[in-house]
Amino acid sequence: VCAIDPKSIVSDACASYATLESLNSDLFQSLDSITKSTDFFAYYRLNLFNKECPYWSDANSMCGNRACAVDTLENEEDIPPVWRVEELSKLEGLHANHPGRQQQEERPKARPLQGMLGEGVDESCVVEYDDECDERDYCVPEDEGAAAKGDYVSLVNNTERFTGYAGPGARQVWDAIYKENCFSRPPPQLSTFGRPSPLDAAKDLRSMIQGHKVGSPISHEDDSYPLDDQCLEQRAFYRIISGMHASISTHICWDYFNQTTGEWVRNLDCYKERLHEHPERVSNLYFNYALVTRALAKLQKHLEHYTFCLGDPAQDFETKQRVIELISRITSAPPTFDESRMFQDPAMLELKEDFRNRFRNVSRLMDCVGCDKCRLWGKLQTAGYGAALKVLFEFDETKNGENPHLRRTELVALVNTLARISHSLTAIQHFRAAIKAEDQDK
Numbered sequence: 001v002c003a004i005d006p007k008s009i010v011s012d013a014c015a016s017y018a019t020l021e022s023l024n025s026d027l028f029q030s031l032d033s034i035t036k037s038t039d040f041f042a043y044y045r046l047n048l049f050n051k052e053c054p055y056w057s058d059a060n061s062m063c064g065n066r067a068c069a070v071d072t073l074e075n076e077e078d079i080p081p082v083w084r085v086e087e088l089s090k091l092e093g094l095h096a097n098h099p100g101r102q103q104q105e106e107r108p109k110a111r112p113l114q115g116m117l118g119e120g121v122d123e124s125c126v127v128e129y130d131d132e133c134d135e136r137d138y139c140v141p142e143d144e145g146a147a148a149k150g151d152y153v154s155l156v157n158n159t160e161r162f163t164g165y166a167g168p169g170a171r172q173v174w175d176a177i178y179k180e181n182c183f184s185r186p187p188p189q190l191s192t193f194g195r196p197s198p199l200d201a202a203k204d205l206r207s208m209i210q211g212h213k214v215g216s217p218i219s220h221e222d223d224s225y226p227l228d229d230q231c232l233e234q235r236a237f238y239r240i241i242s243g244m245h246a247s248i249s250t251h252i253c254w255d256y257f258n259q260t261t262g263e264w265v266r267n268l269d270c271y272k273e274r275l276h277e278h279p280e281r282v283s284n285l286y287f288n289y290a291l292v293t294r295a296l297a298k299l300q301k302h303l304e305h306y307t308f309c310l311g312d313p314a315q316d317f318e319t320k321q322r323v324i325e326l327i328s329r330i331t332s333a334p335p336t337f338d339e340s341r342m343f344q345d346p347a348m349l350e351l352k353e354d355f356r357n358r359f360r361n362v363s364r365l366m367d368c369v370g371c372d373k374c375r376l377w378g379k380l381q382t383a384g385y386g387a388a389l390k391v392l393f394e395f396d397e398t399k400n401g402e403n404p405h406l407r408r409t410e411l412v413a414l415v416n417t418l419a420r421i422s423h424s425l426t427a428i429q430h431f432r433a434a435i436k437a438e439d440q441d442k
């Protein structure tokens with residue numbers, strides 16, 4: 001196993017492991033508290049049960065464990081006021097058709113917030129309709145579809161952890177996800193600046209891959225990770241997926257159910273097997289941290305003018321202040337990722353389209369996950385990465401009106417995804433310390 005050198009730069013990002021860890025120690029508490037104690041970020045609306053897997057049907061791969069189940073919010077009182085049918089009906093009528101984008105823009109603003117946002121700030125609350133697709137989206141919108149307004153879920157009460165979902169069903173989904181990474185043709189022109197410097201690649205990834213066990217089952221890393229032949233954009237696609245997979249695995253090991261003792265435990269062997277022996281997976285997780293923090297930093301101006309709107313002006317105001325503070329912590333740290341290196345060459349437009357379509361397919365594959373809780377977090381995290389990609393590649397922070405619309409669900413997914421990666425980084429540091437302590441005892 002090759003150890004990670006904290007001073008080395010995370011390949012394809014522009015920060016070292018140590019820099020990202022230091023940023024994370026600054027952000028962790030703040031992210032944890034924003035996602036757990038503000039209604040805006042603690043509830044997520046998604047279509048969890050009504051979408052069929054578009055690629056195959058296999059009832060046998062459904063997970064029947066209690067741990068796989070999601071508690072949805074059935075009671076109106078448990079849902080933040082602004083989303084309750086009663087409230088929505090006041091504005092639109094119960095069976096209102098979906099208003100088109102133009103109609104949404106023209107709709108008179110409702111529920112003015114008074115006195116909470118400082119002088120000269122004219123903000124008002126509007127119920128946002130999330131189910132319109134934009135061609136610049138990297139994800140299939142979560143509540144897409146005519147009747148589908150989705151289920152409300154408390155993310156705090158349905159934590160991502162070990163569920164027991166495994167075997168051929170789970171494997172089939174991961175395989176299909178990684179297959180999206182097999183870009184069929186080389187990009188029109190390899191961006192020379194997109195290639196990792198030999199130093200980076202050698203230091204960080206290729207050397208780490210040597211840690212992979214000889215004779216272990218064929219893995220995605222073995223057959224679809226030809227670093228040398230991939231441009232930065234293609235590598236980034238793979239790294240996002242693998243980093244997301246690594247984060248999920250980290251949470252499985254961190255909150256693991258020991259079936260013999262009936263206790264929830266930290267499972268160090270699980271961590272060793274799934275992550276520690278595969279430093280490239282850990283590297284991809286750090287890559288994702290760099291990418292998502294940069295996306296949030298880029299939203300700074302946008303969020304300063306954003307209306308957080310859950311019907312309780314005091315809480316909305318508080319939420320906004322906390323988000324602005326979180327972002328200012330990110331922007332006052334050294335930059336983590338430079339998206340301007342990607343998709344710049346006009347010859348890369350086709351690849352960008354391909355990249356976007358493939359990522360949308362990954363988001364569709366989440367409907368094939370046979371465990372409700374895994375599907376919830378899988379959907380949330382693909383939506384979060386999709387939002388990050390949209391911000392990185394479709395937003396221009398110097399412009400206002402021309403940027404694509406960022407839906408509430410995208411923002412919730414983005415911040416919660418960062419909170420998940422942040423928690424994974426923290427968990428990995430704990431696991432590493434435990435391994436070190438174990439080694440010293442030997």
Ligand code: FAD
Binds near residue numbers: 167373
């Ligand atoms: P898997 O994790 O299934 O991995 C399959 C193969 O992929 C491995 O053999 C390896 O070759 C390769 N691989 C593994 N990790 C990486 C990586 N980071 N990068 C590149 N290649 C890799 N289970 C839960 O208990 N809780 C959850 O919340 C949960 N969420 C899930 C969400 C999704 C979207 C999916 C598809 C599955 C989820 N699962 C969850 C199942 C879990 O991810 C594993 O599939 C399961 O624990 C079985 O693990 P495994 O050891 O067989 O390897």
